[in-house]
Amino acid sequence: MSDFFAMGGYGQYVWPAYATFFLLLAIEGVMPALKRRRVLAELRGKWKRQQRREGAAP
Amino acid sequence: MNPLVLWFHKMGSPPIFYRLAGKLLPWCYALAFVLGVVGLYGGLVLAPSDYQQGDAFRIIFIHVPCAWMSMFVYGFMAVNGFIALVWRIKISEILAMAAAPVGTAFTAITLITGSIWGKPMWGTWWTWDARLTSELVLLFLYFGVIGLNAAIEDRRQASRAAAFLALVGVVNLPIVHFSVNWWNTLHQGSTVKMFGPSLIDSRMLWPLLTMAIATKFWFAASLLNRSRVDLLELEGGKDWVRQVAMNSDGSAAPQEKGSAA
Numbered sequence: 001m002s003d004f005f006a007m008g009g010y011g012q013y014v015w016p017a018y019a020t021f022f023l024l025l026a027i028e029g030v031m032p033a034l035k036r037r038r039v040l041a042e043l044r045g046k047w048k049r050q051q052r053r054e055g056a057a058p
Numbered sequence: 059m060n061p062l063v064l065w066f067h068k069m070g071s072p073p074i075f076y077r078l079a080g081k082l083l084p085w086c087y088a089l090a091f092v093l094g095v096v097g098l099y100g101g102l103v104l105a106p107s108d109y110q111q112g113d114a115f116r117i118i119f120i121h122v123p124c125a126w127m128s129m130f131v132y133g134f135m136a137v138n139g140f141i142a143l144v145w146r147i148k149i150s151e152i153l154a155m156a157a158a159p160v161g162t163a164f165t166a167i168t169l170i171t172g173s174i175w176g177k178p179m180w181g182t183w184w185t186w187d188a189r190l191t192s193e194l195v196l197l198f199l200y201f202g203v204i205g206l207n208a209a210i211e212d213r214r215q216a217s218r219a220a221a222f223l224a225l226v227g228v229v230n231l232p233i234v235h236f237s238v239n240w241w242n243t244l245h246q247g248s249t250v251k252m253f254g255p256s257l258i259d260s261r262m263l264w265p266l267l268t269m270a271i272a273t274k275f276w277f278a279a280s281l282l283n284r285s286r287v288d289l290l291e292l293e294g295g296k297d298w299v300r301q302v303a304m305n306s307d308g309s310a311a312p313q314e315k316g317s318a319a
């Protein structure tokens with residue numbers, strides 16, 4: 001097992017490369033979920049304001 | 059109407075696209091994960107060490123698929139940009155702009171992993187040779203497309219302007235691809251060839267191709283995910299968006315009468 005992590009002496013290069021791969025794709029992967037939450041919150045806020053305005057001056 | 063034309067019209071309709079993309083999305087993510095695990099197991103565990111590079115060559119299983127994707131995604135973005143400019147199809151504008159961040163991620167991974175790989179093999183993190191420089195230009199093109207798209211207020215005008223920039227940048231794709239043949243470079247030539255036999259052991263080839271397919275599915279999943287959100291944003295005032303927003307976990311959703319049906 002420690003042989004596997006040593007990567008024949010190249011572990012210090014191989015694992016940071018893989019870490020970069022997973023980190024950047026993870027960030028890229030959660031971005032849409034965050035944006036979705038923001039967009040939906042903005043839309044709901046807009047509709048709420050609209051409703052209030054309609055309620056105030058029918 | 060011709061069934062194919064009809065299909066295109068249907069796909070061009072935002073609510074239908076939104077629903078279908080939502081159905082495909084989990085499958086694309088699942089395939090990307092499964093193929094990724096299989097490919098990385100094959101690459102990191104099963105494949106033998108390289109006779110010259112030892113185990114350092116195992117960076118190939120992420121570096122090369124990401125490099126392929128950096129160009130594939132750019133091509134996808136440019137084709138959709140072209141369709142958006144010529145036929146003004148809304149979905150194509152959305153798809154082109156949704157592809158850009160995914161391509162940026164793949165290009166950045168390519169550059170960083172390549173740099174890490176270059177240190178033990180070439181003795182340097184970076185060199186201004188043709189392959190590395192043209193790939194860096196590709197990254198800046200992605201930045202340019204994203205930046206231009208974000209800088210213009212009107213969403214549809216923004217995506218068309220950015221699509222135009224993406225089209226102009228297509229000239230860089232053959233430069234990236236052929237740079238290793240056209241110029242003297244530290245970067246090695248292609249070992250996996252579309253035409254003719256590949257210069258790589260089959261025990262190394264299958265994990266590499268599996269990773270290539272896995273990254274394709276990741277792109278598909280991310281693309282669908284992003285374009286769904288962008289569609290919600292673009293179509294904000296429409297009824298179908300209101301229904302989606304009401305039906306999805308709305309803790310802050312305003313009470314609508316009789317919308318639950």
